[in-house]
Amino acid sequence: MTRPADPSPVSPPRYGCAPGGWPLLGHLPRLVFRPLAFLDSLPGHGDVVRVRMGTRLVHVVSHPELVRRVFTDRRSFDRSGVLYEKVRALLGNGLATCPNAEHRDQRRVLQPAFHPSLMDRYAAVMTAETQALTARWRPGAVVDVTEEAFRLTTAVAVRTLFSAGITPRAAEELREALEVLLRGLYTRVVAPAVDRVPSPARRRYRRALARWRTGVAAIVAAYRAAGVDHGDALSLLLAFRDERGRALSDAELGDQVATLVLAGAETTSSVVAWALRLLADHPGAAARLHAELDAVLAGGPVTRADLPRLPYTADVVREALRLYPPAWAITRTTTRGTELAGMPLPPGSIVICCLYLLHRRRELFPEPDLFDPGRWAAGEVPRDAWLPFGVGAGKCVGDAFGTAEATLAIAAIASRWHLTPVAPRPPRPVPRLVLSPGPQPMRLAERTPGAARSSNCKEQKP
Template sequence: MTATAAFGDAPGAWPLLGHLPQLAGRPLAFLDALPAHGDVVRVRLGRRTMHVVHEPGLVRQILTDRHVFDRGGVLYDKVRAVIGNGLATCPNAEHLWQRRALQPAFRRSLTERYAATMAAETEALTARWRPGQVVDLTRESFRLTTAVAVRTLFSAGISDRAAEELRAALDVLMSGVYTRVVAPAVDLVPSPARGRYRRALAAWHTGVAEIITAYRAAGTDHGDALSLLLSARDADGRPLTDADLCDQVATLVLAGAETTSSTLAWALRLLAADPRSGDRLHAEADTVLDGRPARYADLPALPFTADVIREVLRLYPPAWAITRTAVHDTELAGRPLPAGSVVMCCLYLVHRRAALFQDADRFRPARWTDGDIPRDAFLPFGLGATKCIGDVFGMTEATLALASIAARWQLTPATSRPPRPAPRLVLSPGPLPMRLTARRAA
């Protein structure tokens, strides 16, 4: 299939701006229209050209051929300005030693301990909910997953105020960095948004630096991710600098907060629009949990809950757009691709290909038990050596949180307006006002 992949150009480019207005305003509507123009679609970002790829064989080629395609170029430069040169953004040459440094923090033996924190934070969040209350589910989910990320990363504990300051800064940064990727000139124009972004960036770096300093001064091994990083060594055998540590902390908090919160918010909103799946989820939660929070040991008994999360990851994968830059002249499906060319593997489109999934645009969790999923058809955490290191962590957290909420609460949309995804690094559903109905007392 890759040898005969169809090439095309995205229509509707603006003079000078190209397709930046569409990507900044309604990114999903723009992406949904691209398959009609080919498997590889050229998109203009101002004066630059990007090749959007959604054919599975080509995606595998790009994400696994590390000698030809690297994490570089202007897009990664903008992301690194926020989260630094950590595991999620570093060039291929630095990736191996960084992954080895972080891997111990994601041992399966630690997952049960992390799950206890996930359950406790979910219970703390929902304890503040009241029947009849309307909550912004996107914000509540982000509050939950940020708390989990911070508590598992810094198990020695930080103040509630410090945790809230990190969460607030990250919220601003995750919106701001996407804007800077699709509109690099935004920092040249004075505006209140630019001021908020710069203050958030400063607050983030200050807050993380203070935590790192406190850990160094204590000299105690807490057995958490930061303690492991403090004892890690780089490729030359040297301990990580404070700047290196700050970059890795940013990566871990981003992976543990932004991605999982989006998945959880989408899950609850999609279930509200699909009563049959919602009833099945509640029945499973009632049978297994009987009103109590979900624990790590419950995961094998929650298969449909996990299928809901998989289906959300299929429709709205956190790593929806993975970019790579060709480091030397090469070919893509038999066509020349000059060095410096930027390609975007659009997993959002891969997961919605009609040839791979029946009713590909429909939310149908039951599909995961109905039949086989083709190879390379489901890549929510990426592929190859740079696949997300926290995939098990994220699946565990999302499954436990969804089951715990379903055991006690029914959520219904407080408005008839459909979700309008917000332009962030992940496919966030944007504000989701949802009304709470208690299914049983805590």
């Protein structure tokens, strides 16, 4: 991986307040309907900006020093409060949502599922599922790239988690339920009262939640009853014993499965979908990518062994993660009195670390809104300013898995296909638990290896 540059000087953090809040609602309408446009306006008011979400005050942080402090000061900032209660209603109390006091033990549970010795097996699943997906594509057809990416990464997550005992129909039901849940969760996080209002959307959400829990419970029960080690992630979880020899309960297994499916499906699919769109909008970068893929793969399928020889492909993934980090807004709650940018915060204060803003700071990234994978090889990425997987003890346990999957998917798709957006207008990001590009219909055209055109990779803003 390219070594990041030393950090550029960053001015001391400033505290400010977001203007334009509505009576009673505060800034909720802007967070629900135009979240990125609203976030883009905040740096003009400070590095820690107070925002009103209904009756609640939250503090949006985008200064690199303060983001790292919130992530690493686990005595002052924890995953608790009403926002995490809503997330736990979907994911349970797994590694991604548990309080700090439980995080170390839970990480020990999941760490074996991401051991480097398993990555060759996982990579084979990733490439096989990508080939199965694109085998259904036809030249001239139009596909929704966002939906296809989600279908791909969900299939990979299911096969690496449950390599035995799950039917294609059961896998599709899990995918459909997860799609509904992820659409509805962001609204419930920013406006918890929506869950108390009877509506068709609330009924769909609750039905999907019930289907999700029932489906996961059935898979866990089948594995437990079979008593066979299938060599997959769920078998590892079933075999886990703590220091006292205690196995995980069905509820604990369900929580960890939910965490793994979300991390393996929604976050990675977002990266793949954004990268494919950015490449379609920036033909210079696409030509450079195609040249690398043609030289390394020579028309053959991509494997994990090829990854070290695909540095530009990896930089495309890194640049997509910089511009559109899946975990774009990460919440913490203060557990004791502290301060940020000189502003005292009492216990119970809500802090949102906005990686979307951090990754676009002008003093850290030259031309920050530009999609330029070449900045990585040029050493233009400051150390500690790129944090798509978090930092410290809470860093994502599946970062290597997700990065490999996204890189393999981009390589497999771009080596064989040109994708042209049906609508030239930029995609409108959809507020979900991760930063999704929303529907992206794109027309398919087969490409011949060696047809890459040389061009400067620096292009217009995304």
